[in-house]
Structures are given as structure tokens and as C-alpha cells.
Amino acid sequence: MAETPQKTGMWERLEHCDPRYLYLIFALMMVALEFLTVAIPVPVPDTVRSLYDRIEKLPKDKIVIIDCSLDAGYIAEGRGTFEVFAEHLLRRGIPFAVFTNTTFYQGQAFALKYLTPMAARLHKEYGKDYCIWGAVVLQNGAELQALAKDVHNTVKVDYKGTPLADIPMMKNVTDIHNVSLVYRVAYDWQGVQWLGFIQGVYGTPFACGTAAISSSNAYNFIRSGQLCGLLAGAAGSAAYESLLDEKGSGTRVVMKQSFAVLYVVGAIILGNIAMFLVKARKTGAARMDSSTR
Amino acid sequence: MSKRGALKILAFLCGLYFILDFVLPAKLGGDFDGYAVDSPAPATTSDGTAIFYVGRYDQARSAVGRLAYSGGQWRRWPDKPVIQRSLFVSDDQAGVEQLDVLAGGSGLEVLYIGVNRDQVGTLCRAEGDPSGVSWQKKDPVRFGTDPNSAPEPTLEHPNGKLPGELKFFAAARVGDQWQMLLVLNQMGKGLQVWRASGKDWSDLRLDKEPLLTSKSFEGLKGPNGWNIPDPLAALTAFDARPIPGGWQMYFASDYTTHTTGNLPVNKISSLERRENGTIVPVAVARHLQTASKVTAMRVTPDAKSLALSASRKLNPPPPPEYSTKETQLVLLPLQGGAAEAAATDEAIAKAEVAANIAVARGTAAILGTTVPGPAEAVEIAMAIAGGEAVAAAPANVAAAAAEAAETAATAGEVIKNIGAKPTPTYVSRGIQWANTVLQVIGSFAVFIAMINLVMYHGKRVIRKQKPAYSLVFFVFLLGMFLFSLMAKTGGTASGAGSWAGWQVGFDFLFNNIVQPMTTAVFSMITFFMISAAYRSFRVRSLEAAMLMVAACLVMIGQMPIGQWLGAGLPESLYMFRMTWVSQKLLTVINACASQGVTIGLMVGGLSITLRIWLGLDNSVYSGLEEKR
Numbered sequence: 060m061a062e063t064p065q066k067t068g069m070w071e072r073l074e075h076c077d078p079r080y081l082y083l084i085f086a087l088m089m090v091a092l093e094f095l096t097v098a099i100p101v102p103v104p105d106t107v108r109s110l111y112d113r114i115e116k117l118p119k120d121k122i123v124i125i126d127c128s129l130d131a132g133y134i135a136e137g138r139g140t141f142e143v144f145a146e147h148l149l150r151r152g153i154p155f156a157v158f159t160n161t162t163f164y165q166g167q168a169f170a171l172k173y174l175t176p177m178a179a180r181l182h183k184e185y186g187k188d189y190c191i192w193g194a195v196v197l198q199n200g201a202e203l204q205a206l207a208k209d210v211h212n213t214v215k216v217d218y219k220g221t222p223l224a225d226i227p228m229m230k231n232v233t234d235i236h237n238v239s240l241v242y243r244v245a246y247d248w249q250g251v252q253w254l255g256f257i258q259g260v261y262g263t264p265f266a267c268g269t270a271a272i273s274s275s276n277a278y279n280f281i282r283s284g285q286l287c288g289l290l291a292g293a294a295g296s297a298a299y300e301s302l303l304d305e306k307g308s309g310t311r312v313v314m315k316q317s318f319a320v321l322y323v324v325g326a327i328i329l330g331n332i333a334m335f336l337v338k339a340r341k342t343g344a345a346r347m348d349s350s351t352r
Numbered sequence: 353m354s355k356r357g358a359l360k361i362l363a364f365l366c367g368l369y370f371i372l373d374f375v376l377p378a379k380l381g382g383d384f385d386g387y388a389v390d391s392p393a394p395a396t397t398s399d400g401t402a403i404f405y406v407g408r409y410d411q412a413r414s415a416v417g418r419l420a421y422s423g424g425q426w427r428r429w430p431d432k433p434v435i436q437r438s439l440f441v442s443d444d445q446a447g448v449e450q451l452d453v454l455a456g457g458s459g460l461e462v463l464y465i466g467v468n469r470d471q472v473g474t475l476c477r478a479e480g481d482p483s484g485v486s487w488q489k490k491d492p493v494r495f496g497t498d499p500n501s502a503p504e505p506t507l508e509h510p511n512g513k514l515p516g517e518l519k520f521f522a523a524a525r526v527g528d529q530w531q532m533l534l535v536l537n538q539m540g541k542g543l544q545v546w547r548a549s550g551k552d553w554s555d556l557r558l559d560k561e562p563l564l565t566s567k568s569f570e571g572l573k574g575p576n577g578w579n580i581p582d583p584l585a586a587l588t589a590f591d592a593r594p595i596p597g598g599w600q601m602y603f604a605s606d607y608t609t610h611t612t613g614n615l616p617v618n619k620i621s622s623l624e625r626r627e628n629g630t631i632v633p634v635a636v637a638r639h640l641q642t643a644s645k646v647t648a649m650r651v652t653p654d655a656k657s658l659a660l661s662a663s664r665k666l667n668p669p670p671p672p673e674y675s676t677k678e679t680q681l682v683l684l685p686l687q688g689g690a691a692e693a694a695a696t697d698e699a700i701a702k703a704e705v706a707a708n709i710a711v712a713r714g715t716a717a718i719l720g721t722t723v724p725g726p727a728e729a730v731e732i733a734m735a736i737a738g739g740e741a742v743a744a745a746p747a748n749v750a751a752a753a754a755e756a757a758e759t760a761a762t763a764g765e766v767i768k769n770i771g772a773k774p775t776p777t778y779v780s781r782g783i784q785w786a787n788t789v790l791q792v793i794g795s796f797a798v799f800i801a802m803i804n805l806v807m808y809h810g811k812r813v814i815r816k817q818k819p820a821y822s823l824v825f826f827v828f829l830l831g832m833f834l835f836s837l838m839a840k841t842g843g844t845a846s847g848a849g850s851w852a853g854w855q856v857g858f859d860f861l862f863n864n865i866v867q868p869m870t871t872a873v874f875s876m877i878t879f880f881m882i883s884a885a886y887r888s889f890r891v892r893s894l895e896a897a898m899l900m901v902a903a904c905l906v907m908i909g910q911m912p913i914g915q916w917l918g919a920g921l922p923e924s925l926y927m928f929r930m931t932w933v934s935q936k937l938l939t940v941i942n943a944c945a946s947q948g949v950t951i952g953l954m955v956g957g958l959s960i961t962l963r964i965w966l967g968l969d970n971s972v973y974s975g976l977e978e979k980r
Contacts, residue, residue, distance in 0.1 A: 076886075078879075078882070078883040078886065078887065081882050081883060081886055082879050082882065082883075085878070085879070085882055099912045099913055099916060100912065100916050100919070101912045101915075102912065102915040102916070102919065102931065104931075104935070112539075115539055116471075116472075116517060116537075130870065131866065131867040131868075131869075131870030131871045131874070132870050132871060132873065132874030133874070134867070134871060135871070161794070161795075161798065165862075165866070165867070165870075168862055172863075195791070196790070196791045196794035196795055197794070198787070198790045198791070198794055201370060201786075201787060201790050202787060202790070202791070204370065204373065204374060204783065204787075205783045205784055205786070205787035208378055208672060208780060208783055208784075209672045209783075209784055210672075211672075212784040213784060213787055220840070230667075230669065231665060231669055231676045233669060233671075233672035233676055234672045236410065236411030236412060237411075237676075239471070256374075260374075261412065262412065262446060262469045264470065264471070271910055274910075274938075275906075275938055275942050275946065276946055276950075278938045278939045278942060278943050278946075279943045279946050279947050279950065281939060281943075282939055282940075282943050287470065291910065292910070294910055294911055294912055297912065298912075313911070313912055316911060317911040317912055317913035317914075318913075319878065320907050320908060320910075320911050320913075320914075321908070321911075321913065322882070323881060323882060323885045323907065324885075324904045324907060324908060326882055326885045326886040327885045327886070327889050327900060327903075327904065328904075329886070330885070330886040330887060330889065330890065331889075331890060331891050331900075334890050334891075335891075
């Protein structure tokens, strides 16, 4: 005897709905937010404020190193964490050098792309206020061990091939003692080598900007005092931008990211409600069946 | 010897080298002040006048030394430092700065700014015997602002809560009270001078308002009618001493950035700040203008001289083990010279002009060697004098300038250079060579990856296995390689000629193909996350429920919208705020679990590394066995 097809209710359909509808709604929401601006107040976490305060106190006769390990996949979040930090340094007149490596080879191009217009806007000069070092091959910390003792012979040239000794701001920078802070921007949390070979040995303060999803590992080092600041994703850079009293890429991204997170959480809740209701209905139907028999 | 044995020995030696470089200091031997000398503080001891100073072994380690006058010159006595930085107390773990030595009840008192590992300064204190050879550290000085309660130091603020970051200070004993002036950097407001006083170092009271700010110098004119520049704006050193009815303060300022050519200009000025609030400039008889910057100074107990530390950049810079600056301690008499000889305001004015010009000409240089030309001299003099018409100085000033120059040039006495320099170790010097070798080896990895990809796709093209995809690989590999190579080597650095074209091509490929494609691929993850969140993240057990609740709280709490959601709750219900909950989850629960995992990973990694290094793990050499 052929079974009669069971009638599917709204919740069953919702439980097994085609994910493409979810994608479509999400895409439409992101497109709409491209044109709409929702003013969300951005609170400033302690991890961001501590970094800001530290930059305010940094001496101007030492440089800051920014390890720019950006890549295109992370650029939506990473751009803000890089730009906002660099802008603060340029505004304060603290010279900084961008450390780049061959593993995250796009970092050098991104640093150049973002710093050139920023420096022009703030009337800053390459070589005097900032510079971008030539890429270094990462060697599990051996390159940092060498960098700490002799910057010029480890990095040798900037991205254009100019020897570091010919760059005005680098003339008196010999070793890690001429560095007041190291800041790493990267998607993942691979700052352990900076902690192990630089912060732990020489006491040079270390901070990082990372993707929100990777930041949970970095919080370990906040508690231990090894990290002096953390910009966790777009929220971190948006909070820093609010301290600088400007609206940059962090603020733009965080609005969309907030709604995206709400959408994901909403999807989780809706999916579970649908599952429970369907389960309850099936259990109720089974009980009714057994009672009628 | 087998290949495996040779490789094991090589690996062991390389590992040993890097460990030795990491563990051993970069330099050995030398004096504790072999890197730099700084912060002189003259004091009257039971052995006569002594000068205490900060000696640096390197940029991270400093200690306090003592100079005694014997045999016609200042010598270090005792030879070892009299005060060392603390190893276990954090206040001065990273160094000592800005000494001041005072006569105390039964001996000497030293105050200094101790620097902790976060580079935050704390005003520390130690008590010494009358000779100043033996010292015992005491609790930091404590400041309070509330007259009804004692100062409350915290771990973060060992001195109590100050209105700004401590930069400089001066202290003196007046009657039964300690009097102090603190130069504090208040965020957004710049440097300010605050006064504190009290009978006990553990309970000094700060005034409610600063004694001096930059505003105090607005419109302030000297006896010659020129504007007095704000010394706080470019302050590099500070000292003060109480005088009847007020304080006399000494400022060392660096006006280098005020000159168009960035010529080095450093000047010492002085003023009296009287109790009625008036500020009276005092002509300093001796001027110091050199390429050297004054980094610290103290007036001698008899107020006849100024002990200062001067620092000058070395060009070309020395090897990295040594300081890039030449530092010296100088004793500069405050009496005599052109300004004191001048009795009238007009004469003081002329002497000021003369001294400024003399100073600017560099002829008054005690330590420096820079001698700028006449035009630059006028420019510097204008910078020092606040931009007034120094250029129109009368002709007879030139003679006074020469006189002032002559007196000033012979005024200072270098009392201490740096001690014996330490010797760099060969292990330390070799690390650069070893790193270069590693860089070269690491670079080969790129070629290996490229060769591997070329072989793989080359086979697919030859065998006609969907060759179109593989051809796309070859086109872009060659394109990026060619444009990148030519952009670096194909033209002049100025961007002229063919170089610019190749660079435009490279930028186009990077900005319009590489970057958008990488971003697009990464963005796809978001869609998969949504699908997974909706269809797979189901609460089927208690553990899954806990995981889901924690994930949702952290996700929302990390976002401003989540932080905003609970912001309206009253302070007493702070634990229900999304921010608080997510931060606690991240920084306590997550951190504890994650730290456990990390420690486990590290211990495991260490044991594997040790096994490989000592040649106990043969698995890394298994390829060799197969070939044999």
C-alpha cells in the first residue's frame, strides 16, 4: 500500500530550507548596508585604550616597528587595524618602520598602498617619518633574534632597495633598544615569536591587531601582561578610530560586521527553534498514534 | 661518516650556535658606565663634594655611580655602582633616571625616577650613609591631593595618582618640610610644573593648581623687551632651588626644530617664580649651545655651578653594541661671564643678544663642533629669543658677542666621559652571517614551490588534462614574474622610462586581479558559515547548548552593537552587560583553557625539538635511509 505523502508545515520547510535563500538575504543585507549608514555607538575596550595611551606616551627619538602581515583575504578587517595605528603615529610624529616578510608577501604592497596617501594627507615624508623595510624571509624567530642585535645588517634595504643607512630616520636605529614598541597586524595569532625573541628578552612592548575570530588566543597574553594592547578586528579599529575622533575603514566595516553577526546568531536561533518545534510536533504525533492504537 | 651522521652533527652545531647567541650576552667586560653617563647630581658628603650619576651598561641596564674629587680631577669612587636597579621590585627594573641627592636627617637621601618594564616612571627613594657609598632603597614617594586622607598608592600608581606623567623633578629641604617641584606631562595639555610639600616622603601634598603651564609664558617679556619663549615646549632637562619668596628654576630646552635648517640649538635659561605669581627671567651667565642636548642637570649645593649631562649623536654611528650618542658629564659655573658683569637692564639685554649670537655661532660650544655661518647664527638667535628682531642687533654687540663667546667657551669642565667599553662577542657578531645563510636557504623554498607547480601543471598540459586551467597558471606566473622583475630592475629609481610602465602593469595585476580574487575566495567562507550556523549548529546535548550560548554571547559581545545593547543597564547590574560577559568569557574562561593547551603544545614542541637537535629522532632523516 502506497504511503500518503506527509504534509510539511512551515517549520519543517524552515528547518530544511535551501541555504541559497539565506545567502541571498545576507547578500541583499550587505548591499543595502553599503548605501545605508546606521550610527552605532562604539565603546572602547580596555585593550584598545591601553594601546592608545601607550602611543601617547611614546618617545619621539625611538621608532616603532609595524609588522605588516596583511593579506587580501583579511584586508576588510586588517586595513583598519593597520591604518588607524599608523595614523596615530604619524599624527604624533613618532617615526615607524614597516617590517614585511616573504610569507605574507602582500603586506608590503598593502603598506605602500595605504601609507602613501595617508602620509600625503598628513604632510609626512617617506624616510623621515616612516619607511617600509624590504621583505625578510621568516625563519621561526631566527630573523628576529638577528634583528634585535643589528637592524641594518638583518634588513639591509627598504622596499625600493635603498640601504637603511641612507634613510634619515634609520641612521641612528641600530638595534632593538632603539625601538619603543612592536605592533603586528595579521589575520592569525603568530605573535609568539615576537614575544619570545623580543618582548621576553628585551622587554620591548608588543601589541597586535588581529582578526576578531583569531583574537581569542591573543587574550591569553593580555592577562599575562605580555601584550600591551589588542585591536581585535574591525571592532578594535573602530574603537581606536573613535579615540582619534575620526571615522575610517574600521567604523565602516564594523557596522556591516555587526549586522552580519546578528544575522548569524539569528540563523542559529531560528534553526534551533525550527528543530525543536519539528521535534515536538513529531513527538506529539507519535504519542497520538500510540494512544489511538 | 654516513650522510645521516654528518647531518645530525651539522644540525646540532647550528642549534648550539643559535642557543649560545640567545643565551649569552652580546658583549662582555667593560665598566658599568661603558655605554653612557647621565643625570649628574652633586651633593655634599662627609668626604666633601661628590657627584652621583647614572651609568649605563647598555640601553636596558643602568646603575648609580659616585664621583669624588681627588688629585685634581673627578674619579669614580668606589669603582662599583653604589645603587643598582632592582631585579625583583618592578619600580626600577628597567633603569634609573633623573637623580637628585639631598641632605637628610642622619645621612643622604636620593630621589630618582625608576623606570619599570612598561617604561613608566615612578619617583623612587633611597637613604644613604653620610658618605653616600652605602644605600638602602625605601618605599616610593607618595603624593596626595585630598587634605583629609592619606595618599593611596596602587600597583599601577606607586606614587599615588598624579595629574600627569612624571618627567622631571626637583626637591629641597625648607625648614622641617620637603618641598618638590614636579614636571608632569598631562595628556593634551603638555608639560606643567606642580608643587608638592610635606614633612614625610610618604605623605606629600600636591597643590590644587599647577605652578607653571605654557600659558604662564604667553606675553611674557624679558628685560630687553623680547618675548620669552616657552621653555616647557621644548624641555629636555629641569632643576629648581628654593629662594626667599619663591623658586628659581633652570630649564634646558632644545630649539632645534624651531630653525629651518634643523641646526642643533640647545639653551639653558632660568627664571624666578615668586609666591605672588610673578615670573621674572634671570639671565644665565653661561650659555651652552652645541650639537649636544642637555639631558639632565642639577645645581650644586652652593648654587655656583650647574652639573649637567650632554649628549651628542655620533656620525657615522658606531657598531650596534655601542651607543649612537656621545655622552659626557659637564660642570658649568653659573657665576661670572658677560651677563653677571652687566648691571643695568640695557646691559643685560645686550649681553643676552651677545650671548645668543655667540651661542648661535657655535663658538660657545663646549662639546660640539658645529660652527654655523653668520646667517644661520642670526636665525638661531631669533629662535632662542622668540622670533624678535635679533637680526637688527647693534653693531657694538659683536664685540660683546666675542667676549661672551670667549668666556663661555672656557666655562665648562668635562668631569666624566663614559667608562671602559665592553667587548662584543664573536658569537653575537656572527648571528648576522648565520641569518643571511638562513635567508638564502629560506628563499629556495619559494623556488621549490614554483618548480613543483610548474612540473604539475606542465604534465597536465602535455597530457591534455583540462589544459586550459593549467595554461591560466602559466600565463599569470610568467606575467607576475615578468612585471615584478622589470618593475624592480627595468628603469631608474625615479620612476622614469620603462620602469614606470612595468610598475603600472604590476600594480594593475596586484590591485585588480590578485587582491580581489583572494578577497573573494575568503569572503565565500561567510556564506558557508551562515549555512553551517543555520543547519548544523543544533542544540542536541547540554555541551552543545553551552557551546552555542557562549559562542553567541562572545560574537555579539565583540561587536559594538552587542556592547550597546547592555549599555543602558545600571551600574549595579554590570554583570548582565554583554560586554562584561563576553570579556569574562574571553579573558578568563577562554584564556585559562587556551593557556593550558598552549603550555602543553610548547612542552611537546620542546621535547620534539630537543630530540631532533640531539639526533635522537631518526624520523626526520628517514628519506636518506630509503635512498641508501
